Every structure is written in structure tokens, then in C-alpha cells.
Amino acid sequence: MSAKVETEAERARRLFAEYLRGKGHHVTKKRLFMAEEIFRLKPRHFDAEAILELLRREGRWREEFDRFPLSRATVYRTLDLMVRAGLLSKSTMDEGPARYEVKLGRQHHHHMICEGCGEIVEFVDWGHEHLVRQAAACRGWQFVDSELIIHGLCPRCKGQRRG
Ligand SMILES: [Zn+2]
């Protein structure tokens, strides 16, 4: 019996395949490969274009990318499916395009974004979590997810504005 332990990337790929199959979506090589690569490379707060660029430069199929390219449509569609499968979270933190990050296996967290330099800082806040769950519950809603984004100025940018 093989004692091979499934890596996180392999697990993401397996769960994604199960999700796609379960929902009657096509289980394509490119979709599964993309899921595995995103979990291997673990980009933080990336938009779709940045993920496409990352896969082109650092993905395991970079050598074959020109022969078997990933279309923009495939990237956007796969990201969307990965969000629905619970593998990624999607957030619009600023006026820019939606940003994605790995959700499966990570602690639920929130973001602070600096209006000056665009730096994104993550934080965990159970107090807020409790509050929104209560807000939903007392209106008879079933809580699914919530997101807190703080827009502000990081200490560095705050100092510059003052000077
Ligand atoms: Zn800043």
C-alpha cells in the first residue's frame, strides 16, 4: 500500500474535480491544472490578469504555454468556478478588478487596504464575525459569508501626507 500523502495542491485539484462533476460542469485538464497550480503557487490578492501572467511565467506548463495557451475566458470561468467550489475567495477591495486568493485551508480573514500605496494587510477579527452572524440571525437569515474591508492609510503613507 502506498503511503503517499496528498499535497494541498492535489487536494484542491481533487475537490475541484468532485465539485465540477457533481454540478455537471466539464472536468477539463486545463481547469484542474489551473486549480492545482494556484494552490501550489498561492498568489495573494491577485486579479485574473495577474494569475494568467503567473501561470504563464511560473506554472508547470510554462514551456508548453504557447502551444496550449489558456484563454482569458478559461481563466475567468475557472476562477469563478473555483470560488463557487469554495476553493478561492473573491473580493473587490478597490475600484480595480476583482481579486482572488486561496480560501481552502486558510483562516477566514479580512483586509485593510492603503489608499496611498495599495498595500493590503490581512487581519482576523472574531468580534466582527460574531456581530454579522447575529445581524443575519435576528433577521431570520442563514449566514453564508461576510467580508470586512477597511480603507485607510498605512503608517508610511500617513506620515507622508502629514509632511
Ligand atoms: Zn500606504
Ligand SMILES: [Zn+2]
Ligand atoms: Zn487575504
